[in-house]
Amino acid sequence: xxxxxxxxxxxxxxxxxxxxxxxxxxxxxxxKKNDKAELTQFAFPxxxxxxxxxxxxxxxxxxxxxxxxxxxTGLRKLVPExxxxxxxxxxxxxxxxxxxxxxxxxxxxxxxxIVSEDGGKTGEYRICVKTGDSTIDQRVYQFMRDxxxxxxxxxxxxGTQVVxxxxxxxxxxxxxxxxxxxxxxxxxxxxxxxxxxxxxQLKEEGRLQLDQQVFGQNGILKGLYHNIxxxxxxxxxxxxxxxxxxxxxxxxxxxxxxxxxFYTGTRNPVPTDTLIQRTLDARQQPYSDGTVTxxxxxxxxxxxxxxxxxxxxxxxxxGKDYERFLKEDVLSRMGITDTHIGGYKxxxxxxxxxxxxxxxxxxxxxxxxxxxxxxxIITSSNQLxxxxxxxxGDDTVPDIFSRETLQEMYTAYRFTAPGKxxxxxxxxxxxxxxxxARRFPGAHYHGGDIAGTATVWAGGTDSGMSGALICxxxxxxxxxxxxxxxxxxxxxxxxxxxFQ
Numbered sequence: 001x002x003x004x005x006x007x008x009x010x011x012x013x014x015x016x017x018x019x020x021x022x023x024x025x026x027x028x029x030x031x032k033k034n035d036k037a038e039l040t041q042f043a044f045p046x047x048x049x050x051x052x053x054x055x056x057x058x059x060x061x062x063x064x065x066x067x068x069x070x071x072x073t074g075l076r077k078l079v080p081e082x083x084x085x086x087x088x089x090x091x092x093x094x095x096x097x098x099x100x101x102x103x104x105x106x107x108x109x110x111x112x113x114i115v116s117e118d119g120g121k122t123g124e125y126r127i128c129v130k131t132g133d134s135t136i137d138q139r140v141y142q143f144m145r146d147x148x149x150x151x152x153x154x155x156x157x158x159g160t161q162v163v164x165x166x167x168x169x170x171x172x173x174x175x176x177x178x179x180x181x182x183x184x185x186x187x188x189x190x191x192x193x194x195x196x197x198x199x200x201q202l203k204e205e206g207r208l209q210l211d212q213q214v215f216g217q218n219g220i221l222k223g224l225y226h227n228i229x230x231x232x233x234x235x236x237x238x239x240x241x242x243x244x245x246x247x248x249x250x251x252x253x254x255x256x257x258x259x260x261x262f263y264t265g266t267r268n269p270v271p272t273d274t275l276i277q278r279t280l281d282a283r284q285q286p287y288s289d290g291t292v293t294x295x296x297x298x299x300x301x302x303x304x305x306x307x308x309x310x311x312x313x314x315x316x317x318x319g320k321d322y323e324r325f326l327k328e329d330v331l332s333r334m335g336i337t338d339t340h341i342g343g344y345k346x347x348x349x350x351x352x353x354x355x356x357x358x359x360x361x362x363x364x365x366x367x368x369x370x371x372x373x374x375x376x377i378i379t380s381s382n383q384l385x386x387x388x389x390x391x392x393g394d395d396t397v398p399d400i401f402s403r404e405t406l407q408e409m410y411t412a413y414r415f416t417a418p419g420k421x422x423x424x425x426x427x428x429x430x431x432x433x434x435x436x437a438r439r440f441p442g443a444h445y446h447g448g449d450i451a452g453t454a455t456v457w458a459g460g461t462d463s464g465m466s467g468a469l470i471c472x473x474x475x476x477x478x479x480x481x482x483x484x485x486x487x488x489x490x491x492x493x494x495x496x497x498x499f500q
Contacts, residue, residue: 033118036085039125042112044069048079048100055081059138061145064126065112066168068137075106075129087117105129108178128178132166136495140168143491147475147484149454150356151179154492155381156499157466160389160396163499165382171353171472184352185470186342186368187377188448190384190455192307194339195373196241196431197330197391198314198322200405207317210238210408210430215280220313225277229284234296237313240306241430242413246294247279248303250287254279255304255371256450269367272308279305291419298417300425304374311373322372333400334390342368342378352378355452356473363452363473375450381457384468388459392466410434410444410460439493447485449474456488458496465496 042058042065051073058065069078079102084090090097091113103110105127114123130137140152150173156164167179187194202208213219216233239245254260260278261269270278286295294301311322318325323341331339340349345364348354355363368376389397393406412426412434427435432444439445442462448455454475457468469492475484482490 033116034085034087035116035118035120037088037114037116037121037123038085039065039082039112039114039123040085041081041083042067042125042127043081044078045081048081049073056134058127059141059145061141061169062148062150064109064128064169066128066130066137066141066144068130068132068134071131071133073131075131076104077102078105078129079103080105082112084114085116089115089117091115109176126176128169130166130168133164133498136164136498137166137168139491139494143487144169146479147473147477147487148358149471149473149475151183151353151472152469153179153181153183153185153381154469154495155181155385155467156495157385157388158499159464160392160394162382162385164495165385173354173356179353179472181382182338182351182380184338184340184342184349184378184380185455185472186353186355186375186448186450186453187379187470188375188450188453188455189304190446190448190457191373191375191377193431193446194326194330194377195307195310195314196409197387198326199237199241199310199431200401200409201330202314202317204401204405208237208313210241211236214240214309214313221309221316224273224312224316225280227277227281227284231284231286231295232280236296237310238413238430239296240303240310240313242415242428243300243302243306244297244413244415245303245306246287246296246298246301247283247306247309249283249294249301251279251282253304254282255308255374256366261367261370267365269370272312272370272372275370276305276309276312292417292422294417297415299415299419299421300413300428301421304371307374308371309373314373330400331387334386336379336383336386339377339379339383341372341376349378353472357452358473359476361451361474361476366450375448381468381470384457384470385466388457388466392460439489440496447489449485454484454488456485456492458492461496463496463500465500467492467496469495 044052044056046052046055056067056069058067082090092103110127112125150170152168154166165181167181169179171177171179171183214235215228235245261275286293292299314325315322357363390400409430411429415422415425433446434444440458440461443458443460445458454471459466469488481487
């Protein structure tokens with residue numbers, strides 16, 4: 001009996017042990033699987049990719065993983081290194097990812113899909129690969145990330161040779177059209193330099209003089225406008241070019257004031273002549289701020305309407321539409337054929353960017369044709385470099401203007417009034433900014449600021465470097481470097497020094 005009991009106890013203990021083992025095994029099998037589907041890093045490791053000396057790691061901007069590999073690297077067979085959520089399954093362009101295998105990254109956008117370990121979640125990611133200089137490109141990617149910029153174009157020139165030229169991100173985000181340095185961007189106030197070139201062309205042809213009167217019975221625009229006062233009669237072409245006409249001092253910039261530029265109660269733009277007339281009506285007398293009387297030539301006051309007047313001067317003197325004169329009489333001499341006056345979104349050219357709004361600003365709110373001389377130009381960063389070669393004072397590429405004309409453009413205007421915007425102001429010539437306190441030593445330069453656009457270009461630096469950086473959106477926030485314009489100036493200046 002004892003023996004039977006003993007055997008029963010032994011059998012029971014064995015069964016309990018087996019049950020315990022099964023319980024432990026079941027706990028491991030039924031443990032909760034990872035439900036995350038995240039791409040945490042994308043890179044091309046140096047040891048696995050020919051021509052990549054240092055591992056290239058992507059920077060995420062606006063939800064896109066951007067990555068640059070060295071110039072000359074073949075993009076059709078690159079070995080990626082992907083870090084994803086634990087246990088997740090990775091696919092590249094629909095095919096299962098195999099560590100150490102090569103994939104084709106030559107297309108505009110490659111897609112990586114991450115499926116969570118538990119199969120319940122999927123992450124979709126876009127990869128944009130390009131060749132270039134990662135030192136400069138990473139600065140641009142970070143800028144795009146900080147300011148939510150879809151597309152950027154950068155061109156750098158040494159002497160008369162472009163040494164670096166690249167597009168970043170998307171010219172058209174909706175179709176994932178990659179940006180190139182030949183895409184057309186809105187230039188905003190860089191348009192003023194194109195207007196200046198038209199005026200200087202007429203000057204060199206002897207068809208106008210810079211100190212010629214603009215308004216009144218003896219003015220270039222005689223009879224076009226009424227309500228002309230002695231103050232208006234004192235304004236010359238040179239005053240308009242140097243922003244010393246005072247035509248907008250004391251007014252909320254009429255070119256971007258809806259009460260001036262649109263028909264009442266609408267968003268329909270008035271003709272340029274109406275905008276000018278409304279400005280003249282509102283600015284009848286010299287404006288005094290208590291220290292300076294802002295009469296023509298006395299002090300600096302930035303004026304978009306002044307450049308609208310200049311583009312009308314071009315039309316009256318030449319007898320041609322402004323855009324036609326710019327193309328036929330100025331740009332054709334440089335061999336430039338793809339620079340235009342821009343329009344609204346429905347008028348977008350095939351190789352023109354889409355311009356994206358941020359904040360409360362509307363990227364398509366500005367009537368570019370009516371503001372042509374002040375803000376209407378669309379062109380590319382590569383074409384900007386070509387323009388600079390024809391107005392740089394270097395005969396490697398023959399200039400279209402005399403040295404005297406170039407010197408007039410690039411010499412700081414001498415204002416007559418006292419104070420920081422008068423005699424002490426030495427940072428604007430004729431249509432160009434000069435003498436920047438920290439950037440572009442020796443250069444003539446300018447930036448542009450309208451909704452949907454941020455631009456800057458510089459030429460004629462002491463080191464012989466030139467460049468342009470242009471964007472298809474405008475942000476109204478700041479990062480640790482400053483606002484968007486602070487950043488564009490900084491990146492362009494550093495890039496020109498880098499490639500020097």
